[in-house]
Amino acid sequence: MAASVRLLVRRLARLSHKSITSSAATGCCLGPSSSRRISDTAEDRSTHFGFETVPEAEKAKRVYKVFENVAQKYDVMNDAMSLGVHRLWKDMLLHVMHPQPGARLLDVAGGTERQKRRAAGSSQTPSWKDISDKYPTQDRPQESRAVVCDINKEMLKVGKQRADSLGITSGLSWVVGDAEELPFDDDQFDIYTIAFGIRNVTHIDQALQEALRVLKPGGRFMCLEFSKVTNPVLAKLYDTYSFQVIPVLGEVIAGDWKSYQYLVESIRKFPDQEEFKGMIEDAGFFCVQYFNFTGGVVALHSGFKL
Numbered sequence: 001m002a003a004s005v006r007l008l009v010r011r012l013a014r015l016s017h018k019s020i021t022s023s024a025a026t027g028c029c030l031g032p033s034s035s036r037r038i039s040d041t042a043e044d045r046s047t048h049f050g051f052e053t054v055p056e057a058e059k060a061k062r063v064y065k066v067f068e069n070v071a072q073k074y075d076v077m078n079d080a081m082s083l084g085v086h087r088l089w090k091d092m093l094l095h096v097m098h099p100q101p102g103a104r105l106l107d108v109a110g111g112t113e114r115q116k117r118r119a120a121g122s123s124q125t126p127s128w129k130d131i132s133d134k135y136p137t138q139d140r141p142q143e144s145r146a147v148v149c150d151i152n153k154e155m156l157k158v159g160k161q162r163a164d165s166l167g168i169t170s171g172l173s174w175v176v177g178d179a180e181e182l183p184f185d186d187d188q189f190d191i192y193t194i195a196f197g198i199r200n201v202t203h204i205d206q207a208l209q210e211a212l213r214v215l216k217p218g219g220r221f222m223c224l225e226f227s228k229v230t231n232p233v234l235a236k237l238y239d240t241y242s243f244q245v246i247p248v249l250g251e252v253i254a255g256d257w258k259s260y261q262y263l264v265e266s267i268r269k270f271p272d273q274e275e276f277k278g279m280i281e282d283a284g285f286f287c288v289q290y291f292n293f294t295g296g297v298v299a300l301h302s303g304f305k306l
Helices: 002-026 032-044 056-082 085-097 114-120 128-134 153-165 204-214 232-244 246-254 257-269 273-282
Strands: 046-049 052-055 105-108 146-150 172-176 189-195 215-226 286-293 298-304
Touching: 046 056, 052 056, 056 085, 056 153, 056 246, 056 257, 085 189, 085 215, 085 286, 085 298, 105 204, 146 153, 153 172, 189 204, 204 215, 204 273, 215 273, 232 246, 232 257, 246 257, 273 286, 273 298
Parallel strands: 105 146, 105 189, 146 172, 189 215
Antiparallel strands: 046 052, 215 298, 286 298
16 A cells, blocks of 8 residues: 555656656746647657657557567577577576575566576576575565566566466565556665566666665665677677577567567667666666676676665
8 A cells, every 4th residue: 555655656746847847948837838838748758669769658558569469489489589598697697696585586577487597496596496495484584585576467477377387386476567666665675686678668767766766775786688799790690690580580489570670679779788887877876887798798787775
């Protein structure tokens, strides 16, 4: 209930801020004509959807549709597109994270596969299940240890089904929520992770501010995302593979060329390592750093809330 009230207050505050900003820009009072101009300005505000320019309000709907379409084949496509390397990237995220017993994790844009790897783990990879098995019940927190949050109900549905099929019925919660307006109170989590999801957010700066808000003091932000390849030769090969092979795989395996064409284009529109590092710092995080994987195909950014 408290989280719902806080969410409503934040939405009203954002609407108020937009109105004040628009009013100041026009330099006039909010009469009927000026209100219409403000509304028009909001409607005309644009962003990118891959290489296409679209109204901001439309992007979220189109991104939702993309992941609704690919949810059932999402894991298979990840393996096919990366030749399985995406699993190593996510294992590296876990290794760097090094979660401690009792830590509360929020996994935003949780998707369908990552929580399975984190929860089920392997003999080589530490996991939430490993931690639960290792430490006695009295040393564990009473609440769910990990919360998977995604705006897309279909992705959450598939993820929960797969977790259930692995026998992972405790230690995980599943919440429908927007990365830009998280349905959680302040200072709730020790670790916030988002893997291959933040580039699909319309307002990245707002998502970063929300990450800061829900983390406890001392909490850690971790983002795994496609980035800029640092080797020129690899960059050329990567571009060729991305634009000529991945959409074809999307059509053959998932029956969806357009969604995977968007995903490839969205990677190219995402800020490079240094620019994204600056955005995280601007949001209020400290000790921000990043690690390149596979020559910069993917980067892991990390920062702390003090």
